[in-house]
Amino acid sequence: MSATNVEILKIFIPFIILLLIVGFYYILATRNLIRILLGVEIITKAALLAIIVVGYVTNNIPLAQSLAIIMIIIEVFVVAVAAGIIIQIYKRTGSVDARNIRNLRG
């Protein structure tokens, strides 16, 4: 690993961690289901960026790209199914507040 690659990794790591903090804080602080989904998306972006950066610095770009593509496609389906669930919750409860869906709690 060359010195430039180490430098690039050291630049990216703090920003990726900051992005993770933003996502986790957002998920923990909000009650809106759509906003929770937005938070999940932010965390996914951080993970995606981490995969690509590590692939770049270890000179393994093809593997990193293939993993990133698989992750993106799975992410789309997670979002689509979650959006469907949120719409159904809205139809049944009239709101997208996470506190209103505690009917299954024991």
Added chain:
Amino acid sequence: MNLILAMLVILIVAALMVVFSSRLLMGAISLAVTSIMVTLLMFKLNSPFAAVFELSICAGLITVIFITTISFVKPVAEEDLLEIRKRRIKKYMALPVILIIAGVVMSFVIKPMILALPATGQETNFANVLWNLRQVDILGQAIILLVGVFGIVVLFKEGQKK
């Protein structure tokens, strides 16, 4: 290097805009900006295939899904917007402070760190890696696609018992 740094700063600012926007639509658009920044960074890191997927799917399709979902939900009334905005600022005021503290701490911790990652670049052809090396992943992906489609169909199925 400065360009990468500027992109990363814009990425964090866009992510903060997602958090602080009082309208969901603005949040979804800010998320698209975040995706665009990730795309540009991917291009800079020699990953054009992943970047194209990120741009077309994350910045395009996922934004469309979010906007469609938001359009189903009742919008916030104009008179409540100011109150919501104030509440949001109070709720998320700690976030920029946490980010600044974390940034300062990391600048002290990460800079002197000696990083040693293994150099494992054997395969250089992207198509070979995707279709031969990651075959099981592709299969899993196909199964997830199928499950996703069935999930959406079940979710949007109207009550046929009536």
